[in-house]
Amino acid sequence: MEKILGIFDKFPFLSDSSKTGFLSNLEEVKFEKGELLEEEGKVSQYLYYFLEGAARSYYRRNNRDITVSFTLEGEFVTAMHSFISRKPSYENIETLEKSKAYRISHDTLLNMFENFPETERAYRMILEEYYIVLEEQQIFAKFKSARERYLELMEYRPKVIQKASVGHIASYLDMSIETLSRIRAKI
Amino acid sequence: MEKILGIFDKFPFLSDSSKTGFLSNLEEVKFEKGELLEEEGKVSQYLYYFLEGAARSYYRRNNRDITVSFTLEGEFVTAMHSFISRKPSYENIETLEKSKAYRISHDTLLNMFENFPETERAYRMILEEYYIVLEEQQIFAKFKSARERYLELMEYRPKVIQKASVGHIASYLDMSIETLSRIRAKI
DNA sequence: CTGATTTATTGATTTTCGTCAATAGTATTT
DNA sequence: AAATACTATTGACGAAAATCAATAAATCAG
Secondary structure (H helix, E strand, C coil): CCCCCHHHCCCCCCCHHHHHHHHHCCEEEEECCCCEEECCCCECCEEEEEEECCEEEEEEECCEEEEEEEECCCCEECCHHHHHHCCECCEEEEECCCEEEEEEEHHHHHHHHHHCHHHHHHHHHHHHHHHHHHHHHHHHHHCCCHHHHHHHHHHHCHHHHHHCCHHHHHHHCCCCHHHHHHHHHCC | CCCCCHHHCCCCCCCHHHHHHHHHCCEEEEECCCCEEECCCCECCEEEEEEECCEEEEEEECCEEEEEEEECCCCEECCHHHHHHCCECCEEEEECCCEEEEEEEHHHHHHHHHHCHHHHHHHHHHHHHHHHHHHHHHHHHHHCCHHHHHHHHHHHCHHHHHHCCHHHHHHHCCCCHHHHHHHHHCC
16 A cells, blocks of 8 residues: 555554545645635635645735644645535635645545545544644643744744745734744844 | 434434434433533543533633633533543533533444444534634634624623623633623623 | 622733834845 | 845834732622
């Protein structure tokens, strides 16, 4: 069974037939820097698995971009809210650099659930992880000062700091660009 | 099939045998006001469905209680982070009043998934709803002033305001008790 | 019912961080 | 390489809400 990609690492219970079935339904896609994978107003069609590159998810409010997450290699991403609810997304997902990913459409995923019930479990686990990340983020943000939030990001996801702009990081950490700039000045 | 309880309302795809199997694995439990259903430091064992009463989920930080959610009749609740990860919970769940609930243990739930694969889908949907609520909460919190957050709670979940104390509501809305008190003074 | 303890209100002060504004630095285009 | 347009830094100021502190009201225990 495929080894090159870590995509099944977290789903050891999947049978070979499920894996094969799953892989045959994946589509490999490449993106240049700044391309939109998912767009607000449209129902999110795909679940992505990043092989190379990076992306950010963001939405717009008061003419401003609010970054809600960054996706790096080896991670799944979609506009989960829309992907789940089948309602129009308020999120955009754009690549921060040239990227390569696998993707599977929502329809295909539902078919997979019918043909290979184990895959529903794998999806459930992706959802669980998504949930946990969101919950940790929420708690993490609640008690930390702007400075502490930045230091934690540096500690746990330094690659994000390398790949994203000050503006993206600031909105992700829920502070103004100026505040972030001042924090960086006196690390 | 049972009609009294709305527990299956959102899962119309469940077969009668799944429903019967599920119901036979539910345990009915009653609580007085202030009882702990789940406790920090312990792995969350149960998923609850509230028939009557209300509860709040909270964790402790800096000697303070931070309320993360309220559960009313007809809603599911657990310390989801722990229930998912099987790691010790940092959340507590306590009843706000005399309550009645169904509950199912994590082990039983996993067995159900084996015997009635459809139930895994129902669980997935509970998880999805949990996720969506959390995400909406996060965005909701980000752009609203203290006053607006309170007004929205009044609009969408007025029962919470009736049943919870000012302290609980304030921490849930991420503001000080004093601020909430002042907001209430001049509605 | 009464005293004690917890919960809520109101006022004064402080702090953190956002906004506005000017400047500097980096990229991108021609 | 010069011109233009983003992106980042730094300073001055102000606003929202936190903290500290003192009462007041409500709840609970005996």
